[in-house]
Structures are given as C-alpha cells and as structure tokens.
Amino acid sequence: MKKVHQFSALTLAVTSVLTASVAADQTSRTNGMRDNTPSLTAIQNATIITEPGKSITNATLVIENGAVQSIERNNRAPAGARVIDGTGYTIYPGFIDPYSSYGINVSSEQERSDTPIYNNEREGGNAANDAIHSQKHWFSEFKTNSEDANKWVSQGFTSVQSANLDGIFQGQAVTVSLADKIPNDVIYQSESKHFGSFDKGSSQQQYPSSLMGSIALVRQTLSDANWYENSYGKQSHNQSVEFNAALDSLTDIENTGIVFKVSNEKSLLRADDVFDQFKVPSVYVASGYEYARLDAVKNAGSDLILPLNFPAAPDVGGVDAHLDVDLAKLRHWERAPSNPAMLAEAGVNFALTLHDLENAESFWPNLRKAVKYGLSEEKALAALTTIPAKIAGVDDKAGKLAQGYKADFVMVKGDLFADGTIQSVWLQGEENELVSRDKVDFVGNYSMKLNDQDIEIAIKPGAALSGEVKANEKTSALRHVQSGSQSLSFVADLEAEPAGSWRFKLEPEAQGVFLVTAVSPQGEEVRLEAQMDSAESETETSGEAEPVNYVSELTFPNVAYGLDGLPERQDVLIRNVTVWTATDDGILEETDVLVRDGEFAAIGKNLSAPSGVTEIDGAGMHLTPGIIDEHSHIAIEGGVNEGSEAVTSEVRIGDVVNSDDIHIYRSLAGGTTMAQLLHGSANPIGGQAQVIKLRWGADANVMKFDAAPESIKFALGENVKQSNWGDNMTVRYPQTRLGVETIMRDAFQAALEYQQRKQAYERMSRSERNKVAAPRPDYRLETLLEILNSERFVHAHSYVASEILMLMEVAEDFGFTLDTFTHILEGYKVADEMAEHGASGSTFADWWAYKFEVYDAIPHNACLMKERGVLTSINSDSNDLQRRLNTEAAKSVLYCDMDPHEALKMVTINPAKQLKVDRYVGSVEKGKHADFVLWSHYPLSAYARAEQTWINGRKFFDRELDKQRQQAVTQEKNALIQKVLAAGDDAKIGAKDGYKSDQPTWHCDTEHDFWLDHFTGKGHQHGGQH
Structure with a gap:
C-alpha cells in the first residue's frame, strides 16, 4: 500500500544544503527582530570518540547550525567561532533511547466496565480489536516537553524513539531530538518502527484474555494485513472490502519492522516464531533473563533493547528465609548484571533504554555494574549510540560524530564507564550544562x-x-x-x-x-x-573487568533441580526385572530389557550384553512403560483458557508451553513421561492442545512431540455457559446447554461455507481473480476444517450423559468422530453409544459430588466403560495427581476388581491410543521409544516409588541423584542467602519487581484475564472445580 508522511529524498537534500546559512528557512513567521546570532562553535583540546572503538585525542569539534561541520586534528578553530576549551573532557556521540513514550501524552486511564465488552466500537478505520492501534502514526500527536526530556538528558541521552506504549500493535513510532524546540524542528524520523507487545493494555475488550490469545491475535492480524494489501479495492462476498486503516498501516511492516516488548526469554522466542513466519524484522525489548536461554536467543538473530532494571535481592532477613525464598530469584539477583556481557559475548546486538527503571538516576550505576560484570566499554557505547541509531532509523544523522551528523553529543570528565561525570549534553548544537565548566573538580x-x-x-x-x-x-x-x-x-x-x-x-x-x-x-x-x-x-579507568565469583549455578531451566544440559542417551540392559509390557504379553517375570539408540531393542530372558552397554540390576524392581496423561494443565504460561469468546479454535497451547515449570520434574518423579496439555473448559470450542514429552531441561520446542496428530479441546456443561462466573457474566452466547449445541453447529457450518468460498475462488480464472478478493484466511475456521477433515481430533470436557449424546450426534451430522470424552463421569450411562460412535473415555478414578453436574458420578465408571468396549484411560487434570497416576489406576482394582495389568494400561497404552501415538509409546515392545519407569515396588502399590524415569533412552529422573540435588539446592540457596546478607544495604538497591511473575496452578475452569492483572494489578479469575 502507498505510504504517506515520509520525508522525501529531495527535501532532505535541500535541507542539508541550507544548513550553511545562519538560520534554516522555517514555515513559522518571525515576530519581531530576526535572530542572527552566529552558531559557529569550536570545542578545542578534547578527546573525541567519533563512534565506538574510534577516538581522536587533542582534537577540535566544530559545529554550526545544529550539525557537525568538522572534526579537526590540528586543534585550529575557524575564524569567528565561539571557542570552548575542552581540555580534560571526552566527547561522546549523544545517546539514543530506542524505546520510550516521551512526548506522547495519551491517557490510558478510563473507568472500567463491570459488564464484559466483546466488540470494539468502530471509528476512523480502526481495527475490530481494541488492542490493535497500528493505524496510529505518533508523530502527529508528538509534543516536546523539556521537563519530561530532562529524565533522558540528565543521563546523556539526546534523542529517543517514541510511541504510546499501550496495546498489542501500538502504532508507528517517531524518533525525535530531546531539544526544547517545536516538534517540527526535532523530528528526526517521522515514521520509524512499529511498536507492540503481547499485553493488550488498556483495552477493555474481552479478547484476548491470555498469552496464547494474544499470540493468536498477532498471527491473525499479520495474516489479515497481507490479505488486505492484495484485496482492498476488490469485491468480497459481493461487497467491497472494508477500509481498515489498522491493516493498511501494517502492509509495509516487513520493511519497517517492529519493536516488540516481551516479559521473559521464552516469550521472546514465541514472538520470534510468529514474526519469522511473516518475515517481519523484529527487535525485542528484553526482560533481563536472556542469559537463561542464551543459545536460543542468539539463534533468534534479532537485536534487543535492554532495560537495566537489575532486581533488588529477595528479603532473606527472617529466620525462616531459607523456607520462603525461591532459588530462581536468588540466582537472578546474582546473575542479572551479567546479562549484557553474556549477550555481547554471544554476539547478540543490543541497545539500552531507561524503560522499566524505577528511577532514571539508577541507569549509570547499573550500566557501570554491567561493565564490572564483563561488558566491554566499547560494546556499552555501541549500545548507547550506533545500535539504537540503526533501530530508530536515524543512523544517517545520529549515533556518531561525523560531518553532517546532528550536533548531539555528551561532554564527560573522567571515564564515563567507571566514575566519570557527564558535564553537559548538547542537543542540536545547543548546550545543556549539567555541571558548570567553572566548577572545580576536587576528586x-x-x-x-x-x-x-x-x-x-x-x-x-x-x-x-x-x-x-x-x-x-x-x-x-x-x-x-x-x-x-x-x-x-x-x-x-x-x-x-x-x-x-x-x-x-x-x-x-x-x-x-x-x-x-x-x-x-x-x-x-x-x-x-x-x-x-x-x-x-586523574580518575582511574575501569580497565578490564575483574572476574565475578558466582555462588549460583546456571542450569536449564535456571530453577531449582535444573540440569547442566540434556541427559546423554544411553544404551542399557536392565536384567532380571519384572516387566509390565502393556501388551498381550502381560507381565513378564525376571526378564531382561535392552535399550539401544533410544528404543527398546529386545525383551527376553538371558539377553547378551552388546559392547558398550551399561547393565542395571533390576532384581526386585518393576519396569513399566512411561505413564501418559491424557488431560494435563502443567507447563502452560499466561493462562489456560482463552475464555473470552465462545469459539477460540485459533489459539494454541503449543504457543505457551512453559519449559521452566517445576511440575515437569515432579511429574517425572512420579513416572509420567508424556502429557497432553489441554486448553481449559471456559468455552464450547476451546484452543488447540499440545502433546509433550517431559524432557526436563529442554526448551519448549524440544518438548513438543511432533509425531502426535493435532488435537483440540471442546467443553460441555456449566463452565461453558458461564454458570458460576458471576452476575455480570451473562452477555456472551451461549448461556444455556441448548445454546452450546447451537453455537457448535453454527461454527462448523461457518467452516463449511468458508471451505466452499475457498474452493470457488480456486476454480476462478486468473482474470476473474484479479477482480475478486481471495477469501480472508481465518485461522479459527481453518482449525475447524481440520476437524471436519479428520486431521485434528477432539477431546471434549464432559460430565452429563445427555450432553455427551448431543455432541456425538453433532459430530455424526458433520461427518467426523469424537476422539475422547475427558472427565466423562456419566460415561457408564452411555458407554454403548460411545462404543458404537467410536469415542473413547478418559476419566477420573473416583471423583464425585464436588459440583452439581457430577452428582451421578461413581468410582466404577472406568470399569463399566471398559466392559462395554470403550477405550478407557485415567487422567489427572491436576499437577498433583499427575505424580500418582499409577495409584489412580490402581483404584479400579479396588473398586471393581479390574485386572492389575489392564489397570496399568489405563495410564500407558490406552492414553497413547487416545492420542494416536501408540505406534511410538505406551508399551514395552521392540522398536518403540524407550520411555519407561523403574519402580521400587509393585507399581500399583502406594508404596511404589519411581526410582528412575527414562525418555528415549535418556534418564531424566533418578531418585538417588535427586537426593544429591536436594542437598545441592539447599547448599546453593544458603550460600546465596549469605551473599545477600553480606552485601548489606547494597542488596536492597534495585527493582523490587525485577523478577518473573509466578504462574498459578491452572485448572480446567480457571477463567483468568491474564492482561487485566497486569493493567490493574488485581487478580481476576473464576474457577477451581474442574
């Protein structure tokens, strides 16, 4: 699309020629006498840093009309120049902050509605979602403010890139000088980068209410922008494509790029995945945690903007501090100052910003601390000058001292990165004196x-x-x-x-x-x-940074019980163990199991040990397949529900897998090796699920089990009709059980019509396509089409028999099969119908009567469904029960005398079949993945402990090693507490909230507006009954 408001090349050329005159020709009329004061200034005898790594000693800087005229090595001043003695001074290029809201005075404060808002009021070509402000070009609302500018000027900054920091797509920033002049004279780049974040900010619209919802909205909006670029002016559905200023402004984003704020290193990688898909150049406003996944951040290949908001130490003064304080926070307190140095060492380019600092005065102490922790002065200067100049689109006029560049610079006494002081800041050739040159330096x-x-x-x-x-x-x-x-x-x-x-x-x-x-x-x-x-x-220079003596470990993830790296794959032979095969072979006594190349290579008696294979004595132990949980909510970040709308099939749990969740490690300790991470039950058609292997220490993408077919969460019952959400939550359709069926049918019908439009377009000739807009790609409907085409499988939250029958009827009417009913506590009532339909059931072992719609639940449900031919599994829906699924399965032996081996199948091969991964996992068979557990005892016993848990031939949990880790965690925590106490009041310096937000325990019906918490500082959630 055609872009406006850009300065033309001719305008810039003419402007550069006219700088030789005394005053540039301006559109404002002079009121009174013209000011013809000569502006030629020469600063002599100074050391001039022209750019990082380049300096000239005993030189003269000549400036005129706000620009650098020359840098003289002979210390001569031109005739008629005002001469300043720069002896003892070092002159640096002015610093640039590429992430600010300076000069943008837009209030985000508004009275929040008690009634949920689902639609954005459309005006002026704005987007359908109130968190999308990409149509904003912030130069048009920019105003200078000398008082606000002083926050930056006092720290040596001469220009900033600025926009209103609110919403997901926040509009196109403007890069300006901090000079106290009219906006027309200080705008350096009228349209620089787009700004954005996952946080919907002040938007009162319900959608999105979760991190995965925000990611889905970014993905859909970028897709819409591509579609709009090719479709505006054409016909769509027999009407003209709407004018949409928000999408129009994003059509060139692959050229302008985006500055995108993230809350942690994992969300940086999430954002990068999305922007890579659409080839959008991205710069990330980082969190300070990048060192924790340094290789992945480096591989992302994007520049960063670093706030220097090093945290204050956790409070460890109490006698019970060792019980309450989190090791991860103690580690971050010690390691955060090293983040810039580690990024620089890894070759990651970054700029620095005042953003997120509680007080601008802490910027230089924190930067000097970063230098002491290993950041070179040259890299630090680049992060203040050349790199942010490029990010802000002004590297042709700022960030260096060279002929024709803006006369934006800083005069410093001493070593800037050690203990020097900024004496004055020059903005467009005009001095802002912070310390009088007449002041004697008594240091x-x-x-x-x-x-x-x-x-x-x-x-x-x-x-x-x-x-x-x-x-x-x-x-x-x-x-x-x-x-x-x-x-x-x-x-x-x-x-x-x-x-x-x-x-x-x-x-x-x-x-x-x-x-x-x-x-x-x-x-x-x-x-x-x-x-x-x-x-x-003379002020001592910093020289080389002294080595920092770290007390903390750096692990993956960087929390307690994290690993130094992924466990090595081992070839092992377990001898004389009792093997629960989860196959027709049943339970094999005193059997050997050979594992090679991550798979079961042989199962039998008296197997010979190949060369290089480690032997394990399994006498007295039991070996089972790794436990598989069909229904889990661990390892999810930023909300388990996108419960804002009734249909949210576009959102993906896979976008928000939290590889740092300690419940991964705890579940391994209970023998669980695989889990399906499900969206919650806040809406009839929820989000896409993600199957993971619990590869503790790996990042999210490595945990994902790509061989698993795609799946999705549906839900029935009281949660989806907002029965217990409060008196104000009565606006969203449906509000009745009848409405649940109706909206599902309507959604599938919409998907079929969408498919028909796509097919009709594909049948058109090229000339016809030139006149007609292609159907807009709709990720929500695309997902529903996958269901209709049996490419994605439905796992449905369900309790009541009548609703279960209803959903099977809907599926049959639209030609697909329901894969699994989860919870399914009245499954025993409709087991024959389920078997006939081909649906399986994944139930609780013995939950009943905890809410009205489960009053008819009985602990014999699993046995009765199995007896009627329904493929049955036991699930947890709980980070606690996920560690004890072996004993949950054992309850069916207690309640209805199920065969023990068949009971174990309900947490191994049966859920593997429900997830359609049984060709890989779920049983101990030759050629399958070596995911297994070594138990100390009969595995269905409450006394059984998982001694070792293996995934693909890698040992991810070892109880003996865990004892050593517990001791190591205690020792490390105590050593860090001592370091905090020894630091005294210095440990209290820093950001009080400079740590990651703790993720709550998610449940099926946790309806939680993740972003409303950020905006108001208050929790807002419903749920807790599953």
Whole structure:
C-alpha cells in the first residue's frame, strides 16, 4: 500500500544544503527582530570518540547550525567561532533511547466496565480489536516537553524513539531530538518502527484474555494485513472490502519492522516464531533473563533493547528465609548484571533504554555494574549510540560524530564507564550544562602538614562526593562533605592536637595547589596548603573487568533441580526385572530389557550384553512403560483458557508451553513421561492442545512431540455457559446447554461455507481473480476444517450423559468422530453409544459430588466403560495427581476388581491410543521409544516409588541423584542467602519487581484475564472445580 508522511529524498537534500546559512528557512513567521546570532562553535583540546572503538585525542569539534561541520586534528578553530576549551573532557556521540513514550501524552486511564465488552466500537478505520492501534502514526500527536526530556538528558541521552506504549500493535513510532524546540524542528524520523507487545493494555475488550490469545491475535492480524494489501479495492462476498486503516498501516511492516516488548526469554522466542513466519524484522525489548536461554536467543538473530532494571535481592532477613525464598530469584539477583556481557559475548546486538527503571538516576550505576560484570566499554557505547541509531532509523544523522551528523553529543570528565561525570549534553548544537565548566573538580588525593603531622585526604567521585582522611596510620571517613563550584568543605576526625572534629575548606590556588582553611575543635583557624597528587588525581579507568565469583549455578531451566544440559542417551540392559509390557504379553517375570539408540531393542530372558552397554540390576524392581496423561494443565504460561469468546479454535497451547515449570520434574518423579496439555473448559470450542514429552531441561520446542496428530479441546456443561462466573457474566452466547449445541453447529457450518468460498475462488480464472478478493484466511475456521477433515481430533470436557449424546450426534451430522470424552463421569450411562460412535473415555478414578453436574458420578465408571468396549484411560487434570497416576489406576482394582495389568494400561497404552501415538509409546515392545519407569515396588502399590524415569533412552529422573540435588539446592540457596546478607544495604538497591511473575496452578475452569492483572494489578479469575 502507498505510504504517506515520509520525508522525501529531495527535501532532505535541500535541507542539508541550507544548513550553511545562519538560520534554516522555517514555515513559522518571525515576530519581531530576526535572530542572527552566529552558531559557529569550536570545542578545542578534547578527546573525541567519533563512534565506538574510534577516538581522536587533542582534537577540535566544530559545529554550526545544529550539525557537525568538522572534526579537526590540528586543534585550529575557524575564524569567528565561539571557542570552548575542552581540555580534560571526552566527547561522546549523544545517546539514543530506542524505546520510550516521551512526548506522547495519551491517557490510558478510563473507568472500567463491570459488564464484559466483546466488540470494539468502530471509528476512523480502526481495527475490530481494541488492542490493535497500528493505524496510529505518533508523530502527529508528538509534543516536546523539556521537563519530561530532562529524565533522558540528565543521563546523556539526546534523542529517543517514541510511541504510546499501550496495546498489542501500538502504532508507528517517531524518533525525535530531546531539544526544547517545536516538534517540527526535532523530528528526526517521522515514521520509524512499529511498536507492540503481547499485553493488550488498556483495552477493555474481552479478547484476548491470555498469552496464547494474544499470540493468536498477532498471527491473525499479520495474516489479515497481507490479505488486505492484495484485496482492498476488490469485491468480497459481493461487497467491497472494508477500509481498515489498522491493516493498511501494517502492509509495509516487513520493511519497517517492529519493536516488540516481551516479559521473559521464552516469550521472546514465541514472538520470534510468529514474526519469522511473516518475515517481519523484529527487535525485542528484553526482560533481563536472556542469559537463561542464551543459545536460543542468539539463534533468534534479532537485536534487543535492554532495560537495566537489575532486581533488588529477595528479603532473606527472617529466620525462616531459607523456607520462603525461591532459588530462581536468588540466582537472578546474582546473575542479572551479567546479562549484557553474556549477550555481547554471544554476539547478540543490543541497545539500552531507561524503560522499566524505577528511577532514571539508577541507569549509570547499573550500566557501570554491567561493565564490572564483563561488558566491554566499547560494546556499552555501541549500545548507547550506533545500535539504537540503526533501530530508530536515524543512523544517517545520529549515533556518531561525523560531518553532517546532528550536533548531539555528551561532554564527560573522567571515564564515563567507571566514575566519570557527564558535564553537559548538547542537543542540536545547543548546550545543556549539567555541571558548570567553572566548577572545580576536587576528586583526587591530597597531602598536607597540620601541626607537623602528615595528613592525607582522598576525595572519591560519585553523585555526592565522599572521601577519607588518613593521619598517624589511622583512617576515618569524611563527614558533611559539601561541594561548591570553587570550594569543597568537610569534617574530619583527627588525633592531632587538639584532637577532635576538624572543619576543612579547600579552594584552588594554583595548578595542583589548594588553599586549605582548617578550623580546630576549639574554633581556631589555621591556613595551609595542600598538594594534589598529580599521578593519582586523574580518575582511574575501569580497565578490564575483574572476574565475578558466582555462588549460583546456571542450569536449564535456571530453577531449582535444573540440569547442566540434556541427559546423554544411553544404551542399557536392565536384567532380571519384572516387566509390565502393556501388551498381550502381560507381565513378564525376571526378564531382561535392552535399550539401544533410544528404543527398546529386545525383551527376553538371558539377553547378551552388546559392547558398550551399561547393565542395571533390576532384581526386585518393576519396569513399566512411561505413564501418559491424557488431560494435563502443567507447563502452560499466561493462562489456560482463552475464555473470552465462545469459539477460540485459533489459539494454541503449543504457543505457551512453559519449559521452566517445576511440575515437569515432579511429574517425572512420579513416572509420567508424556502429557497432553489441554486448553481449559471456559468455552464450547476451546484452543488447540499440545502433546509433550517431559524432557526436563529442554526448551519448549524440544518438548513438543511432533509425531502426535493435532488435537483440540471442546467443553460441555456449566463452565461453558458461564454458570458460576458471576452476575455480570451473562452477555456472551451461549448461556444455556441448548445454546452450546447451537453455537457448535453454527461454527462448523461457518467452516463449511468458508471451505466452499475457498474452493470457488480456486476454480476462478486468473482474470476473474484479479477482480475478486481471495477469501480472508481465518485461522479459527481453518482449525475447524481440520476437524471436519479428520486431521485434528477432539477431546471434549464432559460430565452429563445427555450432553455427551448431543455432541456425538453433532459430530455424526458433520461427518467426523469424537476422539475422547475427558472427565466423562456419566460415561457408564452411555458407554454403548460411545462404543458404537467410536469415542473413547478418559476419566477420573473416583471423583464425585464436588459440583452439581457430577452428582451421578461413581468410582466404577472406568470399569463399566471398559466392559462395554470403550477405550478407557485415567487422567489427572491436576499437577498433583499427575505424580500418582499409577495409584489412580490402581483404584479400579479396588473398586471393581479390574485386572492389575489392564489397570496399568489405563495410564500407558490406552492414553497413547487416545492420542494416536501408540505406534511410538505406551508399551514395552521392540522398536518403540524407550520411555519407561523403574519402580521400587509393585507399581500399583502406594508404596511404589519411581526410582528412575527414562525418555528415549535418556534418564531424566533418578531418585538417588535427586537426593544429591536436594542437598545441592539447599547448599546453593544458603550460600546465596549469605551473599545477600553480606552485601548489606547494597542488596536492597534495585527493582523490587525485577523478577518473573509466578504462574498459578491452572485448572480446567480457571477463567483468568491474564492482561487485566497486569493493567490493574488485581487478580481476576473464576474457577477451581474442574
């Protein structure tokens, strides 16, 4: 699409020519006399850093009309120039913040509606979703504000990239100078990058209410923009394609790119997956946790913007601190300052920002801390200049000091990255003096004699000067240090006669010589001279960073019980073990099992051990297939439900797999090796499911079991009609059980009509297609078509028999088979019908009467369904029960005398069949994946413990090793607590909320607006009954 508001090349060329004149031609009329003040300035005798890694000593910087005219090595100033002595100064290019909202005064505060809002009010070509603001071009609302600008200027920043930081697609940013001029004179790039985030911000619209919903909205919106670019002006459904300014503005995003804020390193990778799909260049506003998955972040290949919001240490002062404090937080407190250095070492480019800092004054202390933790000064300077200039689209005019570039620079005394001070900031050739050049720099070491006693005084740099005095080999701190432009006064305790508190005042007298006025404790005044030690008066440079002694471990994931890396695949022979095969072979006593190349290679007696195979004595132990959970909600981040709308088949649990969830490790300890992560039950047609293997230590993509066919969650009953959501939640259709059937039928009918439109378009000739818009790709309907085409399989939350019959009838009417009814507590009533339809059942072992719609549940349900020919499994729907599915299966032995081996099948091969992965897992058979558990005891016994849990021939859990890990975790935590306590008040410095948000325990009916929590700071959820 055609873009507007860009400065033309001709305009820029003419502007550059006119900079030689005294004043640029402006559209504003002069009121009174014209200002013809010469603007030619030369700063001599300075060290000039032209760009990172390049410097010129004893040079002259010449600026005129807001731009750099030249950098002279001969220290000559042009005739007529105002000359400034830059002796002792280092001049750096002005710093650029590529992520801000400076100058954009748009209030997001509004009274929130108690009644849910499902549709956005359409006006001015805006998007259908209120979190999409991509039509905004923020230069049109930009206003300068010198008071706000001082936040950046005081830290050396001269320009920023700015937009309103609200919503998912936030609009196109503007890059501006921080000079106190009219907006027309400070806009450097009128349309720079788009801004965005997964957080819907101030939007009151229900959708999206989860992280996966936001990801789905980003994916659909980018797809819509591609469609719109090719469709606007054509006919669609016998009407013209709507004008949509939001989509129009995104049609060029593959060229402009996007700056996208993420909450952690996992969401960075999630965003990158989506933007890669649409070939959108992306820059991520990072979280500070990137070091935790450094290789994956590096492989993403995108630039980052780093806030330096290092966290304050957790509170560990209490006697019970070791019980309450989280090891992951202690680790992050210690490791966060190393994040910039680790990224730089890995070759990841990044810029720095003031964003997310509680106080801008903490920027330089934190950056200097990052330098001490290994970040090179050259990389730090690049992160302030050249890299953000490129991100903000102004690398042709800012970020360096070169002829023709903007005269935006910083004058510094001392080493900027150690203890130097920013003296002045120049904005478009105009100086903003932070420290008067007339002010004497008192930092240094002094020596003098007082009453024949040698006195040494050291003045240390900092925002507030400090120091110490040494006399007679005794040192004490200076007190009441007060610095003026030409004097320094302080109080020092001396033992010189008369002993007590002496008051001193230093004033410059000659080069390196200071006049000292000293007042004794008795009030007698003494005058003397102090010599500044010239060899030590210059500020010490930082040099190379000293190695940091870390107490913490860095593991994958970087939480307690994380691993150094994925376990090695092993070839093993387990001898003399009792094997529960989950096949027709039944239970095999004193049998050997050979595992090679991640698969079961042989099962039998007295197997020979091939060379290089490790033997394990299995005598007295039991070996079963790895336990499989058909219904789980562990390892999900940012909400289990996208419960905002009745049909959300476009959202994907696979987008939000949380590989850091400790329940993965705990489930391994209970013998679980595979789980289907299901969307919740907040709507009739929910989101797409994800089957994972519990490969603790791997990232989310490695955990996903790609061989599993696609599946999706449907739901019936009271949750989907919002029965228990509160009096205000009565707007969304359906509100009755009858409505649940109706909306499902309507959704499938919409999918069929969508398919017909696509097929009709494909049949058109090329000339016909040129006049007609292609059907808009709709990920929601595409998913429903997969169901109708038996490419995606339905797992339906269900309780009541009449609803179960209804859903099977709907499926049969539309020509597909329901795969699995989950929960299915009245399955025993309709088991014959289920068997005839071909549906399986995955039930609770003995849950009943916990809400009205399960009053008829009985603990014999699993046995009765199995007896009627229904493929039956036991599921957990609980991070707690998932660790004990072996004993949940055993309950059917108790209640209805089920054969023990058949009971074990309900948590192994049967769920594998329901997930259609039984050719790979679920039983101990030659050629299948070596996913197995070694139990200490009869596996259906409450006394049985999973001693080892293996996946694909890799040992992911070992109970003996776990004991060692428990001790190591305790030792590491105690060592970190000691480090925090030893740091004293320094440990309290930092962001109080500089840690990841803890994920709650998700349940089927946890209806939780994840983003509303962020915006209001309040929890908002329903549920807890499954």
